[in-house]
Amino acid sequence: QKEVEQDPGPLSVPEGAIVSLNCTYSNSAFQYFMWYRQYSRKGPELLMYTYSSGNKEDGRFTAQVDKSSKYISLFIRDSQPSDSATYLCAMTEYSGGGADGLTFGKGTHLIIQP
């Protein structure tokens, strides 16, 4: 079972707000977790890559993984209109994709209002 659940949105917030994006999953074997950002007519761009549970911060972005709850989050601080995009969570059992590539959520469409 590899289902990954992600609210499709759209999620609309004012500029400067803190944004919280979430995914839940059912396969307890997943141990590598990614967040991708996808602009219209572009490919997914890797934002964050984490292994197992814990937090990882990169600039305005923080990724959080709670394996016990099978729940991952991406927080965006001081959101900007340029952050408006679709955010995809992805996960796998193996580094680099392994036998089955990545399992993706369906993406959340985020709109940052100026």
Next chain:
Amino acid sequence: DADVTQTPRNRITKTGKRIMLECSQTKGHDRMYWYRQDPGLGLRLIYYSFDVKDINKGEISDGYSVSRQAQAKFSLSLESAIPNQTALYFCATSDRPDSGNQPQHFGDGTRLSIL
């Protein structure tokens, strides 16, 4: 220049035609993947290749074939296109796990419409 280049970027064709989508990469990665993206369904894996001599089916390989011509080139073919293969197609690459945690990197996609 993009690290992962897909050609063509857009293609409109008719049912029954043979179509080839091409992917080339300058990242030096061993592993390459083909995904399709459909509204409401997300990204799904079609085929993947861990090196030039290794080809594997993904979740939705029926109706597709692939060729790994070189480490840097991985092409996807639709032998006889049908309308429900209309989608956005992405190529991705990743390095070997023994080089540390290695995420996948995507090209900008091919938008394929089959009439």
